[in-house]
Amino acid sequence: MILRDGKILLYKRMRPPEAGYWNIVGGKVDHMEPAEQAARREAEEETGLTIGRIEQIGSTEQIIEADRQHWISLLYIAREVTGEPQLTEPDKLSDFGWFGLADLPEPLSAFTRVAISALPAGQLR
Template identity: 55%
Template sequence: MSALAKPGQDFPGLGVGLVIRRADGKVLVCRRLKAPEAGHWNIVGGKVDMMEQAEDAARREAEEETGLKIGKINFLCVIEGILEEEGQHWLSLIYVTDDFSGEPVLTEPEKHADLMWIDMNEPPAPLSVFSSQAFELLKSH
């Protein structure tokens, strides 16, 4: 494999996502500016770094992207996103938490256009593949 090979494009990438849920049931989403699914609303998350535990990556990405302090998280599911029109293929380990402190702030404006709390039953459009499947699973429990 080439040293310039890119995860998600040249081989399936490994990502994480974290559903951050408030006591009132609303969840935090961000509007992506970059592929995959640029322009879509998505839960926070990103790539797993080499030698990084996936759970640690989910916490790190959430804290970097929102400024929140994340406590205990729980594994929810694995979602495979094959986005043929974008030439992207990702496996994402999805986690959920109700344990966080602070107020979310848009800390990475180069990656996200906005952050907002939403009702999973009335999500904004377009909604990412990863968020859509995670929300359906959470609603069924």
């Protein structure tokens, strides 16, 4: 999760599962790639930002029976970022924005709801 000034960066998905839903950035770990390195790589690829120090804050498990998918995700926070976000993968993501807790967009993906609930208190305003 990328945070700046009490807001979280979300992107709108174009592909299933949850096409059309707002989601945190993330992706898959490549073979033999450390998870922290993968989190940074995926965040930089999807946003065009330069990611500094990141911190692991927990994990989630998501089972999507309709799609026969089972995901276990490690959650990281990036607070040290430089640059401005971009649509670097327009075939996967259609929009982005910085959102505070009171103005989270809808629809918000189930995974993103769980991830946001794992944030330490006071991270989003």
